[in-house]
Amino acid sequence: MIETRDLTKTYRGVDAVRDVTFTAAPGRVTGFLGLNGSGKTTTMRMLLGLARPTAGAALINGKRYRDLDKPLRQVGAVLEQGLSHPGQSGYSHLATQALLAGVPRRRVEELLEYVGLTEAGNKSTGAYSLGMRQRLAVATGLLTDPPVLILDEPANGLDPGGMAWLRALLRERAAAGGTVLISSHLLGELEQTVDDVVIIAAGRVRLAAPLASLGGGGRLRVRGRDPHTLWLAYERAGATVTTDGAELHVSGLTAEDAGEIALQVGVPVYQLVTEVQNLQEVFLSLAANP
């Protein structure tokens, strides 16, 4: 379980993140989405004890990272920065990390195979492609088989095959009861992977909800004989209504409700269309307008 509560980080009086509150639950993959500079890395660094919060709390399994018993066993991380010496082989990088984490060496071979680097294991990481480096970073994060996994932009540099591999791996972790928090600046990248989304813009959380609720509901386009009466009736029912002059755009009502309400106020409806919202548009409207 990952939790942040009113988490704030200020650098020289400027907010990097402000009052960030969200939960990433076990058994689910949570996507942490925001444009460049929105505060994703800063939040993840605070969760991992690499930056100290100015205010608020960043908790893993109910505790601050530095208060965790054997933190390397509880949380695995894939961060953006380079992770190994370029002259070192993938195998020796993992073997060193395994030693530090108290993990038996046989786990190294197992993991190299799991991330598809068995053949490249003895090559120096300086010769790895970006995608191979990401695979090695994922292997490092999984060394202790931790119940909580935090990944900062792990999809950068992965080709479609690599992306499918990562998607399957994260789903597998969640299915086994793990907590997975993964950041990205592209919703499309995560759309097929995540259960929940947290959208952050200019350091503030704009939305924390199940992915399914994001495009759900949709917007209705309604054309009727007396738009003014319809408008008032829909607003009375709690909907948000706008118009482009030709038809009403109604959010917050089902098509069934919109039809029934029109009947109640005696306005014939000529057209009632449910618009399925594009998830990417919803994301951009939240992420780009802090």
Ligand SMILES: Nc1ncnc2c1ncn2[C@@H]1O[C@H](COP(=O)(O)OP(=O)(O)OP(=O)(O)O)[C@@H](O)[C@H]1O
């Ligand atoms: N050490 C620091 N000193 C000063 N400002 C910082 C520092 N770290 C981050 N910031 C600022 O905090 C804001 C959030 O940055 P952060 O790296 O968390 O965003 P991000 O969402 O991870 O972006 P990206 O996708 O580009 O990595 C930015 O305005 C950044 O310039």
